[in-house]
Amino acid sequence: MSNIQFDTDMLALLPPWYREILDYQQICQTEREQMEALADSIQAVADNMFFQTMDEHPFICGSRF
Secondary structure, eight states: OOOOOOOOSGGGGSSSHHHHHHHHHHHHHHHHHHHHHHHHHHHHHHTTSSSTTTHHHHHHHTTTT
């Protein structure tokens, strides 16, 4: 597995006065969940580029051809 680190804390990107607003906190929490799912997908693609970390998905897809 590769050592790619993704920062999914969207609230930290906002100016300090926005961080205190509950609506922004909730939006950023939802965005964080989506960013974590995206990071997992990116990590899976990166891992599938190498035989040592490849899962069974490329073999299944490749066998259809």
